[in-house]
Amino acid sequence: MVKVTVPASTANMGPGFDVLGLALKMYNVYTFEEIEEGLIIEGCPEIYRNEENLVYKSFVYTAEKMGKKIKGLKITMDTEIPVSRGLGSSSACIVGGVFGANALLGGGLSVDEMFVIAVQIEGHPDNIAPCVYGGLTASIIEDGKPYSVQYSISDKLKFCALIPNFETSTAEARKILPKVVSFKDAVYNISRVSVLLKALETGNLNMINIALKDRLHQVYRSTLIHECDRVSRICMADGSLALFISGSGPTIMNIIIDDSFPNKIKDSISKLEHEWEIKLLEVDKEGVKVENLSPEVIV
Numbered sequence: 023m024v025k026v027t028v029p030a031s032t033a034n035m036g037p038g039f040d041v042l043g044l045a046l047k048m049y050n051v052y053t054f055e056e057i058e059e060g061l062i063i064e065g066c067p068e069i070y071r072n073e074e075n076l077v078y079k080s081f082v083y084t085a086e087k088m089g090k091k092i093k094g095l096k097i098t099m100d101t102e103i104p105v106s107r108g109l110g111s112s113s114a115c116i117v118g119g120v121f122g123a124n125a126l127l128g129g130g131l132s133v134d135e136m137f138v139i140a141v142q143i144e145g146h147p148d149n150i151a152p153c154v155y156g157g158l159t160a161s162i163i164e165d166g167k168p169y170s171v172q173y174s175i176s177d178k179l180k181f182c183a184l185i186p187n188f189e190t191s192t193a194e195a196r197k198i199l200p201k202v203v204s205f206k207d208a209v210y211n212i213s214r215v216s217v218l219l220k221a222l223e224t225g226n227l228n229m230i231n232i233a234l235k236d237r238l239h240q241v242y243r244s245t246l247i248h249e250c251d252r253v254s255r256i257c258m259a260d261g262s263l264a265l266f267i268s269g270s271g272p273t274i275m276n277i278i279i280d281d282s283f284p285n286k287i288k289d290s291i292s293k294l295e296h297e298w299e300i301k302l303l304e305v306d307k308e309g310v311k312v313e314n315l316s317p318e319v320i321v
């Protein structure tokens with residue numbers, strides 16, 4: 023039996039659309055066990071307990087890549103990452119399935135090889151990379167192959183997510199984006215991503231605030247997030263240093279240094295029409311973790 027623990031992640035981070043990602047200390051835990059036959063999935067709603075389950079599909083995809091077969095599989099889930107909220111839940115499922123298959127079936131894949139497989143399943147690397155490697159990552163794809171590098175991030179920075187009780191679909195949030203952007207806007211974003219990475223490393227708050235601005239996606243996507251402006255105004259008025267839409271939304275992520283921020287915004291946020299969970303999150307620097315729970319398993 024193997025246990026795979028995967029972190030949540032926040033992608034894009036303002037100007038770094040489809041490039042930047044950051045792993046956060048909020049986890050999904052999956053255990054994988056070979057059984058005599060069939061598929062048993064426990065720990066998730068009934069609608070996900072079938073062969074369409076993304077953890078299972080990613081496991082099977084990886085097993086096929088490795089040329090391995092399994093008689094039957096039991097997957098048990100203990101999940102913290104909310105679904106369809108822009109916190110990397112689908113990447114967590116995929117990374118869980120890929121690393122679970124390799125560990126349980128003794129595939130001998132390297133972490134980098136599993137990263138490539140996970141991106142093949144997901145389609146873009148910005149949530150997969152932090153989920154696999156931990157910390158702050160930037161990714162590119164060249165000739166269909168993903169590459170990722172890690173950046174340091176100042177320990178003084180903390181993140182506070184505002185997670186609403188409604189979902190947005192990534193497909194919808196991608197459809198709403200323009201097909202073409204101006205040269206000026208492209209330069210606006212490229213320059214900010216470059217400066218943002220250094221500012222996050224040094225913890226230069228003033229610079230982070232300026233460099234987090236974006237012209238490629240957030241202005242369009244904010245229209246899909248109810249009360250986006252009101253939430254942003256409350257957060258900025260009460261001490262958020264900078265904020266951005268987490269992934270394709272609807273979660274709004276704040277960068278803070280003061281632990282009392284959640285308390286300060288609590289009352290105003292509770293008066294909004296929708297429910298917004300306020301969650302203080304620290305950076306996960308480790309990425310996915312695999313443990314053997316039975317001695318006979320070959321890793």
Ligand code: HSE
Pocket residue numbers: 033034039040041146148149192195196269270
């Ligand atoms: N970069 C992706 C997007 C993240 O913003 O659409 C969500 O998968």
